[in-house]
Amino acid sequence: MLRPLTSALRLLRPWKPLQTRGCASDGAARGREIQVRALEGPDQGITEILMNRPRARNALGNVFVRELLEALAQLREDRQVRVLLFRSAVKGVFCAGADLKEREQMSEAEVEVFVQRLRGMMTEIAPSTRLGTQNKKGEQKAAFPAPTIAALDGFALGGGLELALACDLRVAASTAVMGLIETTRGLLPGAGGTQRLPRCLGVALAKELIFTGRRLSGTQAQVLGLVNHAVAQNEEGNAAYHRARALAQEILPQAPIAVRLSKVAIDRGMEVDIASGMAIEGICYAQNIPTQDRLEGMAAFREKRPPKFVGK
Numbered sequence: 086m087l088r089p090l091t092s093a094l095r096l097l098r099p100w101k102p103l104q105t106r107g108c109a110s111d112g113a114a115r116g117r118e119i120q121v122r123a124l125e126g127p128d129q130g131i132t133e134i135l136m137n138r139p140r141a142r143n144a145l146g147n148v149f150v151r152e153l154l155e156a157l158a159q160l161r162e163d164r165q166v167r168v169l170l171f172r173s174a175v176k177g178v179f180c181a182g183a184d185l186k187e188r189e190q191m192s193e194a195e196v197e198v199f200v201q202r203l204r205g206m207m208t209e210i211a212p213s214t215r216l217g218t219q220n221k222k223g224e225q226k227a228a229f230p231a232p233t234i235a236a237l238d239g240f241a242l243g244g245g246l247e248l249a250l251a252c253d254l255r256v257a258a259s260t261a262v263m264g265l266i267e268t269t270r271g272l273l274p275g276a277g278g279t280q281r282l283p284r285c286l287g288v289a290l291a292k293e294l295i296f297t298g299r300r301l302s303g304t305q306a307q308v309l310g311l312v313n314h315a316v317a318q319n320e321e322g323n324a325a326y327h328r329a330r331a332l333a334q335e336i337l338p339q340a341p342i343a344v345r346l347s348k349v350a351i352d353r354g355m356e357v358d359i360a361s362g363m364a365i366e367g368i369c370y371a372q373n374i375p376t377q378d379r380l381e382g383m384a385a386f387r388e389k390r391p392p393k394f395v396g397k
Contacts, residue, residue, distance in 0.1 A: 117137070117152055118136070118137055118138040118143075118146075118148055118149045118152050119134060119135070119136060119137070119149065119152035119153045119155075119156050120134075120135040120137055120174070121133070121134060121135070121156050121159075121160065122135060123165070123166075127334075128330070128333075128334065128337075129165075130165065130166070130167035130168065130337050130341075131167065131168045131170060131330065131333045131334070131337065132160060132163075132166045132168070132169050132170070133169075133170045133171075133172055134153070134156055134160075134169065134170070134171050134172070135172055135173070135174050136149075136171070136172070136173045136174060136175070136179075136180060137173075137174040137175065138175070139174070139175045141181070141184055141186075142175060142178045142180075142181035142240070143173055143175055143178055143179065143180040143181060143245070144180070144181050144182060144183065144184035144185075144187075145180065145182065145183050145184055145203060145244045145245075145248075146184035146187045147187065147199070149184075150199075150202060150203060150206050153206055154205075154206050154209065157206075157209045157210065157229065158209075160229075161209075161229060161230065164341075164396065166231050167231055167232075167336065167337055167341050167344075167396075168231055168232050168233075168234065168333040168336050168337065169229060169231050169232070169233045169234070170233075170234045170236060170326075170329055170330065170333055171233065171234065171235045171236065171248070171249075171252060172236040172238070172323075172326045172329070173236075173238060173239065175239075176238075176239070176322045177238070177239040177240065177322060178239040178240045178245075179235070179236070179237045179238060179239050179240060179241040179245055179249065179261070179263075180240075180241055180242075180244065180245030180248055180249075181240055181242055181243075181245055182242045182243025182244040182245045182246075182266070183203075183243055183244050185270070200275045200276070203244065203275070203276045204275065204276045204277060206276075207247060207248065207251045207276045207277045208251075208277070209229065210228065210229050210233055210248075210251040210252060211228045211229070211233070211251040211252070211253070211277075211281075211352070227349070228348065228349075228352055230345050230348070231341075231344075231345065232253045232254065232333075232336055232344060232348060233251075233252040233253045233254070234252060234253065234254045234255070234256065234329045234332060234333055235248065235249035235252040235254070235255045235256070235329070236256050236323075236325045236326040236328075236329035236330075237249060237255060237256065237257040237258065237261045237263060237303065237312065237325050238257075238258050238261060238318070238322055238323055238324065238325040238326055239258070239261055239262070239322070240261070240262050240263070241257075241261065241262070241263040242262070242263065242264055242265075242266050242300070243264075243265060243266055243267055243270075243274070243278075244276050245263075246263045246264060246265055246278065247265070247274060247276040247277050247278045247281070248276075249263070250277065250278065250281040250282060250285060251277060251281065253348065254313050254329075254332065255306075255311070255312040255313055256312060256313060256314045256315075256316070256325045256328045256329040256332060257303030257306055257307070257312040257314070257315050257316075257325050258303050258315070258316060258317070258318040258322075258324050258325040259302065259303045259304045259315045259316060259317050259318060260302065260303060260318045261302065261303040261306075261315075261318075261325065262300050262301070262302060262303075263300065263301055263303070263306055263311070264294065264298065264299055264300040264301055265278045265282060265294060265295050265298070266298040266300065267295075267298070268295065268296065268297075268298045269298035273295070274295060278295070279291075279295065282294065282295065284355070285310065285311060286309055286310060286311060290309065303315040303316075303325070313332075314328055314332070316328045338391075338394070339394070340376075340378040340379070340381075340382060340392070340394040340396075341378075341394060341396040342372075342373060342376050342378055342396060342397075343373055343376075343378065343379075346369040346370075346372060346373050347369070349365075349369055350362075350365055350366045350369040350370075353365045354366060376397065377395065377397040378392075378394045378395065378396065378397065381393060381394060381395075382394070
């Protein structure tokens with residue numbers, strides 16, 4: 086059982102800075118449905134994925150999915166990304182789900198191909214060993230290495246909620262509306278919802294929500310444990326974004342290698358029995374032992390000063 090894990094952990098090779106890959110110019114970026122912004126100053130290390138398809142309420146269409154896949158592929162290799170934050174540039178909506186108008190024009194074969202591509206996009210963020218996600222070499226694909234946070238400031242329905250479920254952490258405005266509503270459209274969740282929602286909330290509750298297509302407010306979602314935090318919405322309509330950014334700022338000062346290895350240990354450990362999970366934790370812990378950051382942490386404790394982690 087641990088053999089596939091060994092190949093998955095190859096992503097955690099010795100930490101070294103990679104050249105930051107530039108994004109499109111501001112003029113070109115404004116015309117894209119997916120925009121990438123690396124924050125600066127005290128927020129350096131936080132990278133935002135801004136979803137910007139206002140006419141379709143950020144619906145998951147072909148262009149949207151292609152551009153998001155391109156952004157994830159670029160950011161995955163950028164070691165300066167310590168936290169990845171998903172947010173919307175469209176007021177009142179995170180992501181309205183599938184673009185049903187676009188899908189209506191597809192043949193049955195085209196629908197199947199597109200849904201597989203959509204599922205692949207979600208697994209670029211958080212693959213599951215039980216979903217058989219593998220790279221071209223047949224090795225188990227790793228999750229996006231840095232912590233991911235979804236800021237839900239409005240509607241997150243169907244595929245929009247599946248996108249949020251693929252993230253490590255979720256923050257919602259109390260007035261946000263979310264749900265896997267596919268059964269109300271003659272469909273079922275096809276981008277990981279039937280697998281990630283039960284792992285998040287438990288089987289019985291996930292079945293109830295999917296069978297009924299029920300919509301939840303941000304406040305209700307927090308009570309159930311679907312989101313980490315729910316905050317009162319502000320006049321600008323971006324309260325969840327500000328809370329998500331504050332959460333990202335809490336992660337920034339921590340040792341980046343230790344954070345990433347913790348993510349691997351948790352994600353992989355949840356897929357196996359606890360004995361195998363303990364072995365996974367041991368593998369991750371061993372990889373952290375030779376890092377400079379571990380020595381810095383001990384030195385800072387001894388010298389009674391804040392540590393300065395550099396990701397090496």
